[in-house]
Amino acid sequence: MTVVDGRVDGVSQASPTSTTIDLGDVALIPAFVNAHTHLEFSELETPLGEPGNSLVDWIRLVVANRREQALGAASRAERVTAAVNRGLVESEQAGVAAIGEIATLPWEASTFPQSRVRCRLFYEQIGLPRTRVQQCLDGARQWLTDFVDSPLAVKSLSPHAPYTVHPELLAGLCELSKTMRIPLAMHLAESPEELLLLKNGTGPFKELLQELDAWDEQAMPRDSQPLDYLQMLARADRALVVHGNFLSAAELDYVAGCGRQMTIAYCPRTFHFFHDATYPLGEMLGRGIKVAIGTDSRASNPDLDMLAEMRFAARQHAEIAPSKILEMATRNGADALGYDDLGEIAVGKAASFHTVPIGMRCVDDPHVLLFEN
Numbered sequence: 001m002t003v004v005d006g007r008v009d010g011v012s013q014a015s016p017t018s019t020t021i022d023l024g025d026v027a028l029i030p031a032f033v034n035a036h037t038h039l040e041f042s043e044l045e046t047p048l049g050e051p052g053n054s055l056v057d058w059i060r061l062v063v064a065n066r067r068e069q070a071l072g073a074a075s076r077a078e079r080v081t082a083a084v085n086r087g088l089v090e091s092e093q094a095g096v097a098a099i100g101e102i103a104t105l106p107w108e109a110s111t112f113p114q115s116r117v118r119c120r121l122f123y124e125q126i127g128l129p130r131t132r133v134q135q136c137l138d139g140a141r142q143w144l145t146d147f148v149d150s151p152l153a154v155k156s157l158s159p160h161a162p163y164t165v166h167p168e169l170l171a172g173l174c175e176l177s178k179t180m181r182i183p184l185a186m187h188l189a190e191s192p193e194e195l196l197l198l199k200n201g202t203g204p205f206k207e208l209l210q211e212l213d214a215w216d217e218q219a220m221p222r223d224s225q226p227l228d229y230l231q232m233l234a235r236a237d238r239a240l241v242v243h244g245n246f247l248s249a250a251e252l253d254y255v256a257g258c259g260r261q262m263t264i265a266y267c268p269r270t271f272h273f274f275h276d277a278t279y280p281l282g283e284m285l286g287r288g289i290k291v292a293i294g295t296d297s298r299a300s301n302p303d304l305d306m307l308a309e310m311r312f313a314a315r316q317h318a319e320i321a322p323s324k325i326l327e328m329a330t331r332n333g334a335d336a337l338g339y340d341d342l343g344e345i346a347v348g349k350a351a352s353f354h355t356v357p358i359g360m361r362c363v364d365d366p367h368v369l370l371f372e373n
């Protein structure tokens with residue numbers, strides 16, 4: 001393979017003037033694209049809570065953690081900046097070329113911590129009470145106007161989740177996505193408690209939102225379901241459905257029908273942290289749904305290591321071809337985040353690679369060697 005000016009120029013031939021590098025017994029693969037991160041938690045040494053905690057109880061721990069940090073001498077912006085920096089360094093060391101980062105601060109491209117990792121910044125929008133809708137939309141629109149994309153940081157929006165986003169706010173954000181031609185990322189169908197809230201307007205999420213003074217009894221019509229939100233997200237330019245753990249068969253059919261417009265971000269170890277169940281990866285891939293892989297954050301995962309994430313997924317889903325798992329961690333993430341030059345080793349693409357030491361032996365499918373450790 002030859003590389004010229006940071007791009008792949010040829011994949012088999014070497015020119016007489018080029019420098020050849022022997023990498024040894026390694027697999028050379030495209031650098032990873034981590035589809036879902038919250039780097040503001042990158043300074044946590046261990047996840048918050050215990051495996052098996054409910055999502056609602058875990059969110060209480062996140063809220064408590066933020067309040068605790070607010071008591072320290074450093075400002076929130078200073079703390080988040082330090083954590084994001086640490087997460088970017090960890091990501092780069094793990095062979096990650098780009099991330100889909102949920103941002104809770106209104107970063108400017110110049111103030112966002114810089115590294116060689118490219119960041120699709122999904123600025124998070126939260127507003128369940130109807131009275132918050134216009135204010136949120138105005139803020140999002142202003143940020144999109146103010147933020148000037150750079151080669152390393154590009155703007156997008158994230159309506160957080162059905163339990164924190166009024167349907168009218170989501171509709172407005174989808175419209176902005178369409179107009180600005182930017183992807184949206186939304187947590188959806190993440191827990192059984194979310195489905196209960198959508199259906200009946202009751203349960204642990206209602207209690208949590210009341211505690212936080214963020215509940216609006218009228219916000220979502222009774223008998224709502226993730227499908228209602230998928231139908232709204234289908235109006236966005238592109239949508240990244242984060243988790244999708246508990247989407248029904250009909251909802252998976254709907255996602256499949258959206259084709260390239262919609263991608264699901266699967267966070268294997270975070271799913272396992274919260275749920276003693278099997279992620280419906282086979283059902284998704286069987287329908288032709290585009291699935292990407294994310295590490296999520298260190299608040300629910302021990303590290304930001306994409307290869308560890310892939311190996312975990314390979315162990316959980318022995319029926320899935322290893323090449324599919326590699327595709328999820330590279331090409332599918334690149335496509336979902338809008339990085340056309342990443343995710344593949346091909347002529348014209350960015351020379352952005354990762355090497356994985358592998359045992360050298362003959363196997364029918366060499367992808368298997370990636371997941372042996």
Ligand SMILES: [Zn+2]
Pocket residue numbers: 036037038102187242296
């Ligand atoms: Zn998340």
